[in-house]
Amino acid sequence: MKVTCDVIKDILPLYLEGMLSDDSCAMVEEHIEQCQECKIYLDEMKTFNGIPIDTNISPLLKIKSTLRKKKIQTAILSIMFSIVILVITIAFLTAPEYIPYSEKSVTIDEIGNGSVLAIFEDTVYGYDIESYPTDDGTSYIYHITTWNSIWNRNIKRSNVNNTILNPNGENVTSVYYYDTDGSGGDILIYGKNENPNGGVLTLPRLFLGYYLLIAIALATICGLIMVIFRSNAKVFNYTMKIFFLPVSYILGQLFVKGFTTWSYIATRDLYAILLTAIPLYIAFLMAINLIREYKSKRT
Numbered sequence: 001m002k003v004t005c006d007v008i009k010d011i012l013p014l015y016l017e018g019m020l021s022d023d024s025c026a027m028v029e030e031h032i033e034q035c036q037e038c039k040i041y042l043d044e045m046k047t048f049n050g051i052p053i054d055t056n057i058s059p060l061l062k063i064k065s066t067l068r069k070k071k072i073q074t075a076i077l078s079i080m081f082s083i084v085i086l087v088i089t090i091a092f093l094t095a096p097e098y099i100p101y102s103e104k105s106v107t108i109d110e111i112g113n114g115s116v117l118a119i120f121e122d123t124v125y126g127y128d129i130e131s132y133p134t135d136d137g138t139s140y141i142y143h144i145t146t147w148n149s150i151w152n153r154n155i156k157r158s159n160v161n162n163t164i165l166n167p168n169g170e171n172v173t174s175v176y177y178y179d180t181d182g183s184g185g186d187i188l189i190y191g192k193n194e195n196p197n198g199g200v201l202t203l204p205r206l207f208l209g210y211y212l213l214i215a216i217a218l219a220t221i222c223g224l225i226m227v228i229f230r231s232n233a234k235v236f237n238y239t240m241k242i243f244f245l246p247v248s249y250i251l252g253q254l255f256v257k258g259f260t261t262w263s264y265i266a267t268r269d270l271y272a273i274l275l276t277a278i279p280l281y282i283a284f285l286m287a288i289n290l291i292r293e294y295k296s297k298r299t
């Protein structure tokens with residue numbers, strides 16, 4: 001019987017497995033030597049058998065765990081950025097919008113036995129009262145301002161209670177209302193004018209402290225993200241760049257004003273802080289790049 005290619009191909013798997021008798025082996029090898037087609041077929045089978053069936057699935061598990069890790073990190077990142085957006089939104093909505101005195105948001109009234117009462121209108125969401133002793137120390141000068149917020153006007157109305165300026169029976173010489181834009185100066189709304197320079201008396205403006213708190217909150221959140229994602233270089237580096245924005249502002253505040261957040265000329269001080277913070281921020285970015293370059297050269 002002539003050994004056909006088909007017969008050889010049928011028994012090649014057994015030949016490869018070494019399960020043929022010596023005679024059959026010899027027959028296959030003899031055919032292969034003469035038949036190019038079967039030789040190629042055998043080579044293909046060898047190659048195919050040569051591919052190891054990898055029973056080690058640890059790389060797959062690793063991919064799976066990496067994917068899961070990424071998923072968790074993405075989730076945390078989304079939450080963090082939601083918090084950042086939420087904080088900024090709430091800060092924006094509740095940011096004090098100082099009420100100019102022309103709206104007569106506060107009136108001062110004596111209610112007997114020396115008590116002086118500040119009566120706030122419904123539109124007032126918050127107020128600030130500061131008192132300073134007069135030069136002779138026998139009496140006090142008061143400064144009041146009031147504010148509203150987008151939150152109070154549009155979302156949840158809440159009024160402030162009227163308040164007694166001198167609960168301990170201090171003498172009230174004068175009460176000024178101050179506008180935060182600083183244009184009109186402070187307006188005498190009660191008592192006599194104690195300002196030697198005339199009707200205008202300038203008072204500490206307080207919104208710098210508010211901005212400082214926002215900067216600290218942002219820096220803290222970014223810091224937390226950096227701690228959580230310290231193994232994820234991309235997120236870490238990106239967050240670090242954001243992190244240095246509030247940090248630059250905080251340092252700018254420290255450089256310009258020290259630890260005091262009030263200012264007689266807050267708008268000018270704010271510009272000064274920003275002018276300090278911007279180059280600081282650029283310096284931080286450059287420092288990050290330099291450190292990165294230095295590290296990559298070393299390794």
Ligand SMILES: [Zn+2]
Binds near residue numbers: 006
């Ligand atoms: Zn053949």
